[in-house]
Amino acid sequence: MGDKSYLNRKNIIDILLTLQRKNPISRAEIARLSNLTPATVSRVVTELLKRKILRERGPGVSIGGRRPVLIEFNPEAFYLAGIDLGITKVTGVIIDLHGNILSKAKLDIDVSEGKDRIIEWMLTVTKKALSSTSRLIRSKLTGIGVSLSGIIDTNKGLSVFSPSIPNWHNVPIVQLFQNEFHLPVFIENDARAMALAEARYGAGRNYDNFFCINIGHGIGSGIIINKELYRGKTSTAGEFGHMTLVPSGPLCHCGNRGCVEVMAGGHAITASAIRVASSGGNTLIKELVEGDIKKINAEVVALAAKKGDDIALRLLNEVGRYLGIAIANIINLLNPELIVIGGGVSNAGEFFFEEIKNVIKKRAFTTMVNNPEIVTSALGDDASSIGAAALVLSEIISTKGLLNV
Numbered sequence: 001m002g003d004k005s006y007l008n009r010k011n012i013i014d015i016l017l018t019l020q021r022k023n024p025i026s027r028a029e030i031a032r033l034s035n036l037t038p039a040t041v042s043r044v045v046t047e048l049l050k051r052k053i054l055r056e057r058g059p060g061v062s063i064g065g066r067r068p069v070l071i072e073f074n075p076e077a078f079y080l081a082g083i084d085l086g087i088t089k090v091t092g093v094i095i096d097l098h099g100n101i102l103s104k105a106k107l108d109i110d111v112s113e114g115k116d117r118i119i120e121w122m123l124t125v126t127k128k129a130l131s132s133t134s135r136l137i138r139s140k141l142t143g144i145g146v147s148l149s150g151i152i153d154t155n156k157g158l159s160v161f162s163p164s165i166p167n168w169h170n171v172p173i174v175q176l177f178q179n180e181f182h183l184p185v186f187i188e189n190d191a192r193a194m195a196l197a198e199a200r201y202g203a204g205r206n207y208d209n210f211f212c213i214n215i216g217h218g219i220g221s222g223i224i225i226n227k228e229l230y231r232g233k234t235s236t237a238g239e240f241g242h243m244t245l246v247p248s249g250p251l252c253h254c255g256n257r258g259c260v261e262v263m264a265g266g267h268a269i270t271a272s273a274i275r276v277a278s279s280g281g282n283t284l285i286k287e288l289v290e291g292d293i294k295k296i297n298a299e300v301v302a303l304a305a306k307k308g309d310d311i312a313l314r315l316l317n318e319v320g321r322y323l324g325i326a327i328a329n330i331i332n333l334l335n336p337e338l339i340v341i342g343g344g345v346s347n348a349g350e351f352f353f354e355e356i357k358n359v360i361k362k363r364a365f366t367t368m369v370n371n372p373e374i375v376t377s378a379l380g381d382d383a384s385s386i387g388a389a390a391l392v393l394s395e396i397i398s399t400k401g402l403l404n405v
């Protein structure tokens, strides 16, 4: 293990991982964050500049003396693909090393059509995203990241189980993509992929430790510690949606009662709104769907609330209160610098966030010393697919190195 090539490889990995945490960055700061000597940093950076993996950028801010030259990823060194499987659509993106989207493809789907169709759609979207880029970009594609809901086995490359997709068990996603594209393929849970995207390119860019919640039909989350995803022993960390809020609450599809997801997810909002509308409640929600109760969903409720409908406001306030309680617990547990909220329900409007913030202020014990900012996702609908692509770079650096270094 002490031989020179191993050390060189390890130094390169350490420096590239540091660049992932901060990009652009000075040589001195790389040395400080990576615990390598300035001489080693200088030697390895020179090598990576020569290989065009990194590039120099104009002087940074002076801390006394000459302003340092900053080092950053050469955005055109490699390209990354990310595919996200949602319940109603598949999204695919090709990004450069700065997180810019160069190509995007989207397909509306219906997961009830079964496993084979879903896989076909995922491969089709990947091909579409690839075919609308140049041949040069395709030749520099380093790998493909895939994100989807549910339990993932990152080591075996399996989607073990997804509660939102019928008959979906142990699907060998990595193998299926590798057979088709002959590239390295990695897999991650969609909420954790979203957190990674926010850490690299979004709302969490300037933070080391934060908590990112995805509130869509279901509720997931990703924990970022020291700029990296915290996965836990078997890659299931972050199941915020299945923390118990109300012990005798409604049954959740996970088998437990009163989970955060069943009290505050998109499905919960829809179910409550349908209940009120069908029991003759006087609400704008019914007018917005022209009396067709089947068309009620969380977006409709949010729209009615924005127009000042009392019942919609009350429903979303209740959801905000439950989320506030759950987030207060997270703040007490993790002491994060920031909370990022993404997913469809996060578009519900300012009043919704106000309710969450009020509850946190009342309930979190530690807010007297730490009242973290609560912000919406900076990457919106594309967060999970960008995160899946970002995953490729992290995995390639830490497991294989770049360019067989």
Ligand SMILES: [Zn+2]
Binding pocket: 241, 242, 252, 253, 254, 255, 256, 259, 261
């Ligand atoms: Zn549950």
